[in-house]
Amino acid sequence: MRVAVVGASGNVGTAVLRALAASEQVDGVVAIARRIPDVTAEPYRSATWHSIDIATAESARTLEEAFAGVDAVIHLAWLIQPNRQRELLRRANVDGTARVATAAAAAGVRTLVVASSVGSYSPARDCLPHDEGWPTEGIASSDYSVDKAAQERFLDKFEADHPGIAVSRMRTALVFQADAGAEIQRLFLGRLLPSRLLRRFTLPGIPLPQGIRLQVVHAEDAAQAYLLAALTGPRGAFNIAADQVLAAEDLAAALRARRPWPVRPAIARAAMSLAYRAHVIPAGPGWLDMGMQVPVMDCARAKATLRWNPRRTARQALDDLVGGMRAHRGTASPALRPEDTSMPTTRPDPNRQPHS
The missing domain is CATH 3.40.50.720 (NAD(P)-binding Rossmann-like Domain)
Incomplete structure (x- = not known):
């Protein structure tokens, strides 16, 4: 076909x-x-x-x-x-x-x-x-x-x-993979969490919203x-989705932090909104709202009807992505270009961001 x-x-x-x-x-x-x-x-x-x-x-x-x-x-x-x-x-x-x-x-x-x-x-x-x-x-x-x-x-x-x-x-x-590391850094984190920190340091802790859960x-x-x-x-x-639901402890460990520092969601949102308005990060606070409110998904229908079963756990997918971010991984695609733009010397042109 x-x-x-x-x-x-x-x-x-x-x-x-x-x-x-x-x-x-x-x-x-x-x-x-x-x-x-x-x-x-x-x-x-x-x-x-x-x-x-x-x-x-x-x-x-x-x-x-x-x-x-x-x-x-x-x-x-x-x-x-x-x-x-x-x-x-x-x-x-x-x-x-x-x-x-x-x-x-x-x-x-x-x-x-x-x-x-x-x-x-x-x-x-x-x-x-x-x-x-x-x-x-x-x-x-x-x-x-x-x-x-x-x-x-x-x-x-x-x-x-x-x-x-x-x-x-x-x-x-x-959806995570190592080859998306540089792209996801550009699209969501910008200068908030420079990839050089992921490569060189073990963090004592990392602030994360209370109750965060990710599939x-x-x-x-x-x-x-x-x-x-x-x-x-x-x-x-x-x-x-992978079977496991990630919690704050999983995110902290993947980012080489010894533990998560719980932050009230309202405070986390205010901080994200301020960083967005200051052009420190390219993603607005609506992304946090969505992440905190969407349901946990039951994938039984895909397994029964499509005969689909994930081979990677959620933690494996997260670790693969973070490893790709550390290495500025990408491909020969403009959308997945591998260069590091986590600490730009000038403000990037937003029209250069990919949509496919």
Whole structure:
């Protein structure tokens, strides 16, 4: 079968390309990104590339042309930065999803696999695992979450209007791998936690919000879930996360801190907001709001329906990422470029941030 990957040069896209290349059932890959990587390097050399910016209205026609003869489309493209340009984010993320889905329908694609997120879920007040039936109204103070919820509403309508297309929604946890180390440093931490500290020092402690809990998944495991969905065409939503839920102690240990220093969430949010306004970090406080409020996901449906099982624990995925941050790991993709920008001498241009 032939598979198209939109957002193929990013964190998840790179892992998906590796999974597709290793599958005997896939005999052709069409890769789409705003900025094309070095196509002589692995894993990018195994695909036919198209440069398409899904944030533009003109992309609808070129997407349909690129999807000709494709059996399944995996849609991963999502703009995280520039965080301060709200309308641009909406055009790329919500309108871009609509363009991808509409083009897939026009091209006769039978399976559409879309990257949703744990961020699409409404707040939960407990630590119990919740399945895919939990409401997807998002976290109002998080732009990312609001857009993921809007994407879910679009997919509701798209499924109703196109019953012949099998739509899978992959509600993934945070996706980590070593090759995303430099990118995640740029997108979220900036100068707040210079990677040189991760390489050279054991910290006596690190401040973390009280009650923080994180679900993550290794990029290789997430890619297997996308591959299985593309091959089998199941309908509906799937929670995708490693089995373990990370606590403050896990985060502190991974960051070479002897222990976490608990901070009241309101104080942590105020500090993050101040750092964001001062351009010390590129990620706004809505990310903390989302991280503190989303439910713990129950992944039983993915295991039963897709026959998916994560091979890496949550702690292994976290350690892999932190190791990649220490080493400024990346790939031959503009989105995953490996150079260290954790301590820039000038303020970076936000328009250089990747969305695929």
